Amino acid sequence: MARTPKGRALGAALRRAREDRGWKMREFAAAIGRDPGVLSRWETGERTPKPEQVAQILTALGINGERYEEIVALAYGTEAPLWVATSLPEQRQQLAAYIDYEQKAKTVTDVNPLLVPGLLQTKGYMQAMMSSGGIAPGEVVTRVAIRMSRREVLTRPNPLQLLALVGEAVLHQAIGSRDVMVEQFRHLLDMCRYPNIDLRIIPYDGGWSPALESQFSLIEPENAIPVVHVEIRDSGIFLHDEDAVAAYRRAxxxxxRVALSPKDSMRRIERAIERWENSG
Structure with a gap:
């Protein structure tokens, strides 16, 4: 049975729960009367335990209350073709799954018509965006720290291959101060020089393309099924169905096909920097 985003999130939650209690894999498997190989496959998301099996594990670990309910809820619908996260706890579980996919991905294609993709954002841009979104200051600090740490996938040995397709509107939309914008676009130019990063601007005169419909990320891990993540207000959607992923790949x-070349995209960003430096 193939791994799914929700199945991987469930496995990661079970692993964290076990490790938080200080149990080694084999010791805990013996304590609950399970084969350690089976338990390992549950924790990697390669196989999915039944809800009652999840309940047994959590009870043995002494997990109760909201955390118990959140983890058990992940055991339902793991093989559904999509995973919609609407509650805050499930959004956090989905973010953890997304980061796990991102860390293990070989390539990511990020189509973003209105914002700089997360992996290419500066700290100032992140802070301005999140603060304007009504997020509590303490939560902003946490989210910025998480997003900053995610950028390591672009500069590590054997880095992630990123194709970023960014709408030209991003170069005009003010997120924070003029200095924040200039810093952000200079950062984009710096990142464009990495051989594993291909950034293309989608021009205003490019006509219709699926980029006008929504932002989405196509994530292709090394040894797992590709997935698509679509982020919308107050929720996120993971899709892993083969036909759905194929549709987004075609998109x-x-x-x-309508995006500018890398060289022309850099020129467009350079002009944006000049415009922002001379604004105000």
């Missing part, structure tokens, strides 16, 4: 190819 990304359509966007790429």
């Amino acid at each position: 990304a190819e359509m966007v790429l």
Whole structure:
């Protein structure tokens, strides 16, 4: 049975719960009368335990209350073609799954018509965006720290291959002060020089493309099924169904056809920097 985003999130939650209690894999498997190989496959998301099996594990670990309910809820619908996260706890579980996919991905195609993609954002841009979104100051600090740490996938040995298809509107939309914008676009130019980063601007005169419909990320891990993540207000959607992923891959190819070349994209960003430096 193939791994799914929700199945991987469930496995990661079970692993964290076990490790938080200080149990080694084999010791805990013996304590609950389970084969350690089976338990390992549950924790990696390669196999999915039944809800009653999840309940047994959590009870043995002494997990109760909200955390118990959140983890058990993940055991339902793990093989559904999509995973919609609407509650805050499930959004956090989904973010953890997204980061796990991102860390293990070989390539990511990020189509973003209105914002700089998360992996290419500066700290100032992140803070301005999140603060304007009504997020509590303490939560902003936490989210910025998480997003900053995620950028390591672009500069580590054997880095992630990123194709970022960014709408030209991003170069005009003010997120924070003029200095924040200039810093952000200079950062984009710096990142464009990495061989594993291909940034293309989707021009205003490019006509219709799927980029006008929504932002989405196509994540292709090394040894797992590819997935698509679509982020909307107050919720996120993971899709892993083969037909759905294929549809989004075709959409990304359509966007790429209307996007500028890397060289022309850099020129467009350079002009944006000049415009912001001379504004105000």
